[in-house]
Amino acid sequence: MACVAWSGLAARVTQSSRRDHLDFLFGVLADPGGTLTDWGRLPRSCNWTDIACGRGPADRRCVTQLVLSDRGIHGFLSPALGRLSVLVVFDLSSNAFAGEDVIPSGIRLLQQLYYLDLSANRLSGGIPERLFCNCSTLQYMDLAGDIPYAAECRLPSLRYILLWSNKLSGPIPLALPNSLILEWVDSETNYRAAKLPSQVFDRLPWLQYLYLSYNNLSTHDGNTNLDPFFRSLRNCTRLQELELAANGLGGKLPSFIGELSCSFQQIHLEDNAISGSIPPNIICNI
Numbered sequence: 519m520a521c522v523a524w525s526g527l528a529a530r531v532t533q534s535s536r537r538d539h540l541d542f543l544f545g546v547l548a549d550p551g552g553t554l555t556d557w558g559r560l561p562r563s564c565n566w567t568d569i570a571c572g573r574g575p576a577d578r579r580c581v582t583q584l585v586l587s588d589r590g591i592h593g594f595l596s597p598a599l600g601r602l603s604v605l606v607v608f609d610l611s612s613n614a615f616a617g618e619d620v621i622p623s624g625i626r627l628l629q630q631l632y633y634l635d636l637s638a639n640r641l642s643g644g645i646p647e648r649l650f651c652n653c654s655t656l657q658y659m660d661l662a663g664d665i666p667y668a669a670e671c672r673l674p675s676l677r678y679i680l681l682w683s684n685k686l687s688g689p690i691p692l693a694l695p696n697s698l699i700l701e702w703v704d705s706e707t708n709y710r711a712a713k714l715p716s717q718v719f720d721r722l723p724w725l726q727y728l729y730l731s732y733n734n735l736s737t738h739d740g741n742t743n744l745d746p747f748f749r750s751l752r753n754c755t756r757l758q759e760l761e762l763a764a765n766g767l768g769g770k771l772p773s774f775i776g777e778l779s780c781s782f783q784q785i786h787l788e789d790n791a792i793s794g795s796i797p798p799n800i801i802c803n804i
Contacts (some may be wrong), residue, residue, distance in 0.1 A: 542596050542598070542599070543557060543558075544596055545593045545594035545595060545596045545615075546591060546592070546593040547592045547593040547594075548590075548591070548592035548593070548614075549589070549590075549591055549592075550590045550592075551589055551590055553567055553568065553586065553589045553591065554567065554591075555567075563581065564579055564581070568584065568585050568586050568589075569581055569583070569584060570582055570583035570585075570607075571583075572604070572606075574603075574604045575604075580603075580604045581602055581604070581605060582604055582605060582606050582607070583605070583606065583607040583608075584602070584605060584607070584608055584609070584610075585607060585609040586609065586610050586613065587609045587610065587611045587612050587613070587635070588611065588612040588613070589612075589613055590613060590614065591610075591613040591614065591615070592613070592614040592615075592616070593614075593615055593616075594615060594616065595610075595615055595621065595622055596622065597622040597623070597624055598622075598624065599622050599624050599625065599628075600622060600623070600624015600625060600626070600627035600628060601624065601627070602628065603627065603628070603629075603630075604630050605628050605630065605631055606630050606631060606632050606633065606655075607631075607632070607633040608628070608631060608633065608634050608635070609633065609634075609635040610635070610636055610639065611635040611636065611637045611638050611639070611660065612637070612638040612639075613638075613639055614639060614640055615636075615639040615640065615641060616639065616640035616641065616642075621636070621641070621649065623649065625649060625650070625653070626649055626650065626651065626652045626653065627652070628653060629652055629653065629654065629655065630655055631653050631655060631656055632655045632656055632657045632658065632675065633656075633657065633658045634653075634656060634658065634659050634660070634661075635658070635659075635660040636660070636661055637660045637661065637662035637680070638662065642685075650671065650673060651671035651672070651673075653673065654672075654673070654674055654675060655675050656673050656675060656676055657675050657676060657677045657678065658676075658677065658678045659673075659676065659678065659679050659680070660678075660680040661680070661681055661684070662680055662681065662682050662683050662684065671693070671696070672696040672697070673696065673697045674696075674697065674698070674699075675697075675699070676697040676699070676700060677697075677699055677700060677701045677702065677724075678700075678701065678702040679694075679697070679700065679702070679703055679704070680702070680704045681704060681705045681708070682704045682705065682706040682707055682708075682729070683706070683707045683708075684705075684707075684708050685708065685709060686705065686708035686709060686710055687708070687709040687710060687711065688710065688711075688712060689710070689712035689713070689715065690705065690710070690712070690714075690715045690718055690730075691718075692715070692717070692718060694718050694719075694722065695718060695721035695722055698721070698722070698723075698724070699724045700722050700724060700725055701724050701725060701726045701727065701756075702725075702726065702727045703722075703725065703727070703728050703729070704727070704729040705729065705730055705733070706729045706730065706731045706732050706733070706761065707731070707732040707733075708732075708733050709733070709734065710730075710733040710734060710735055711733075711734040711735070712735060712736070713735065713736055713737065713738060714730075714735050714736070714737055714738075714744075714746075714747040714762075714767070715747070715750070716738070716746035716747055716749065716750045717750065718750065719750050719751055719753075719754055720749075720750040720751070720752070720753050720754075721753070722753075722754060723753050723754065723755065723756070724756060725754045725756065725757055726756050726757060726758045726759070726781075727757075727758060727759045728754075728757065728759070728760050728761070729759070729761045730761065730762055730765070731761040731762060731763040731764055731765065731786060732763065732764045732765070733765055734765065734766065735762070735765040735766075735767065736765070736766065736767065736768070737767050737768055737769045741766070741767070741768040741769070741791075742768050742769050743769050744767065744769040744770065744771060744772060744792070745769075745772045748771075748772050748774070748775060748778065749772075749774075751778050751779070752777065752778060754778070754779055755779050755781070756779060756781055757778065757779040757781060757782065758779070758781045758782060758783045758784070759782075759783060759784045759785075760782070760784070760785050760786070761784070761785075761786040762786065762787055762790070763786040763787065763788045763789050763790070764788070764789040764790070765789075765790055766790060766791055767787075767790040767791060767792060768790070768791040768792065768793070769792060769793070770792065770793055770794035771787075771792060771794065771796065771797055771800070772797070773797050773799075775797050775799070775800050776797060776798075776799025776800055777799075785800075
């Protein structure tokens with residue numbers, strides 16, 4: 519596994535650097551805070567702003583972290599990012615990276631990546647369905663913004679998946695249980711128009727936080743039956759927060775709701791069409 523020399527990051531250093539090294543700055547159109555000013559100027563790339571290095575193949579110093587969050591950077595993502603073969607943390611959140619279909623396919627080569635955050639940018643377009651399939655170490659993925667989620671492959675280490683405020687439509691992905699140790703699922707504020715699933719969350723025993731508010735979800739039997747969904751939460755014994763607000767959900771709260779997780783701290787069901795009384799056992803008697 520090669521370790522990329524970051525001396526070639528500066529897009530305007532030499533023609534040789536453009537050919538032989540990763541050229542991240544090629545896609546940068548504006549850097550109003552001057553964050554990248556020292557990139558390519560200092561002799562050691564590990565001393566450049568927002569770069570951290572660690573031990574790579576053959577004991578070489580390699581870039582392991584690229585964190586440029588909230589820097590006001592404008593531009594496009596370089597397809598050469600996949601050449602950072604030992605990158606473990608990649609955070610470009612809260613900038614102004616833009617364009618369609620701009621998540622480089624090279625990300626699938628980052629087989630040691632465990633933290634990915636591209637949220638709060640101006641990205642749009644689809645994610646190739648198998649883009650993250652080789653990222654078996656990925657634990658945290660935040661793609662909040664305008665990025666539809668289409669990945670349906672196994673991510674065995676994934677614990678946090680944040681997809682809020684996207685333009686997602688259709689049902690909750692049935693492939694979520696492929697990531698058996700998921701703890702946090704956030705798909706709030708999307709365009710989902712489907713039934714609350716009854717065969718997804720029953721296979722996620724480690725789930726602690728589930729946020730599905732502000733979609734267009736419905737319950738079973740013509741939006742009249744909440745039982746199948748709530749029964750699917752019986753195995754989620756660590757569940758602490760459940761948010762289903764503003765979906766237009768119909769039906770009555772099932773009497774067995776008190777048999778669910780005694781770890782509940784918050785349940786948000788406001789702005790729905792739920793009828794009937796609140797079951798008296800909704801709070802566990804500990």
